[in-house]
Amino acid sequence: MRRRRSISLASPVDLSVDLGRGLILANPVMTASGTCGYGEELARFIDLRQLGAFVVKGTTLHPRVGNPPPRLVETPAGVLNSIGLQNPGIDRVIAEKIPFLARLGVPVIVNIAGDTPAEYGELAARLDKVSGVAGIELNISCPNVEKGGMLFGxxxxxxxxxxxxxxxxxxxxxxxxxxxxxxxxxxxxxxxVQAGADAVSLVNTYTGMVIDVERRRPVLARGVGGLSGPAIRPLAVYQVWQAYRALSDTDREGGGGGERSKVPIIGMGGITSARDALEFILAGASAVAVGTATFVRPVTVLEVVSGIREYCQRHGIRSLRQLVGAAHREGLA
Ligand SMILES: Cc1cc2nc3c(=O)[nH]c(=O)nc-3n(C[C@H](O)[C@H](O)[C@H](O)COP(=O)(O)O)c2cc1C
Structure with a gap:
């Protein structure tokens, strides 16, 4: 007879995540780029130091005013946005925004977007030696700009x-x-990954449209936007599942990686609770990001951290790494 192991609620759980090149996060939960700006507002509601990392809003070489309004519309269980990468440009982000987050001591990941590969290179070079910057996220998937963005994605x-x-x-x-x-x-x-990425994050928003039937034209001034929030969650979980499978055959040098993906995946899309986050982790994500849910409840991102820890304790999981991609190994019902 197998004896059931009893784990006390106080059992320590290792929630740390290795994103490569020495970037180890204390826990797997971060903000999703563009949904919490540079942290100043969110810091009034939560202790940002408890996050795994803070991911900064999309940053470009030159300041951008973004798209004309309206650029945000609520949809069933989601939000359609066409912000268009409004930001003050890399120089001001480095001088005025990053120091605030760096002082807090939360790992800062800067999301960058360019019109050409050279622009991405220029942005990355400028960030390379900036104190407090722990990593760079390349946004090659913005559906809300004319050039760059989706073209690369x-x-x-x-x-x-x-x-x-x-x-x-x-x-x-x-x-x-x-x-x-x-x-x-x-x-x-x-x-x-074969070109040198240390990790991938997914998903960005799904291209969508809402039509105002009285005015007989799209609600957003730009017409199309990107859909986020719980409406996209099952779609996003599936994309993480697919990426994990693809990366299980690929290591960073392009050879065979074996059954488990060695390349960390950061999963996001409609996460509102620890339960949602765990779906992404079981599908193959090593870390997760919370975006749209923060608009409704700023504390969500920290509730996800404590909820994941509580789940691990309840299930006798000592390291979160045990759960990454576990649904692939369980087989189908
Ligand atoms: C208002 C808004 C602005 C966003 N801005 C960016 C951005 O600047 N860069 C980026 O990579 N993703 C951006 N995103 C996408 C989010 O980071 C995230 O990938 C997406 O919203 C899915 O997660 P969620 O459903 O938890 O919001 C933005 C999303 C929203 C709603």
Whole structure:
């Protein structure tokens, strides 16, 4: 007879995550880029030091005013946005925004976007030696800008070119944010990893549209936008599942990686609770990000951390790493 192991509620659980190149997060939960700005507002509600990492809003070489309003509309269980990368530009972000987060001591990951591979390289080079910057996330998947963005996110060769350019100019961990608006996200994931990405994050928003039937035109001034929030969660979990499978055959040098993906995946899309986050982890994510839910309840991101810890304790899991991709190993019902 197998004896059931009793684990006391106080059992320590190792929630740490290794994102590569020495970037080890104390826990797997971070903010999703563009949904918490640079942390000043969120810091009024929660202790940012309890986050695994803070991911800064999309940053470009030059300041951008973004798209004209309206650029945000609520949808059933979601939000459609077309902000268009409004930001003060890299120089002001480095001078005025990063010091606040760096002083807190939370690992800062800066999300960058460019119109050309060279622009991504320039941005990464400027961030390379900035104190407090722990990693760079390449947004190659913004559906809300005319140039760059999705162009790179839907073409494996262009995406690889962006990553290779950035890889040459920085030793910081490079995370590549993938778009779900592609036929096979596994192809994109493999391409960026073979080009030198340390980790991938997914998903960015799904391209969508809302029409105002009285005015007989799209609600958003730009027409299209990106859908986020609980509405996209099952779609996003599936994309993480697919990326994990694709990366299980690929290691960073392009060879066979074996049954488990060695490349960390940061999963996101509609996470509102620890239970939601665990779906992503079981599908293959080593870490998760919370975005739209923060608009409703700023404390959600910390509740996800404590909820994951509590789940591990309840199930006798000593290290979160045991759960990463576990649903692949369980087989189907
Ligand atoms: C208002 C808004 C702005 C966003 N801005 C960015 C951005 O600047 N860079 C980026 O990579 N993703 C951006 N995203 C996408 C989120 O980081 C995230 O990938 C997506 O919203 C899915 O997660 P969620 O459903 O938890 O919000 C933005 C999302 C929203 C809602």
């Amino acid at each position: 839907a073409d494996p060769q262009l995406a690889a070119e962006v990553v290779a350019t950035v890889r040459q100019v920085t030793r910081l961990p490079v995370i590549v944010k993938l778009s779900p608006n592609v036929t096979d996200i596994g192809i994109m994931a493999r391409a960026v």
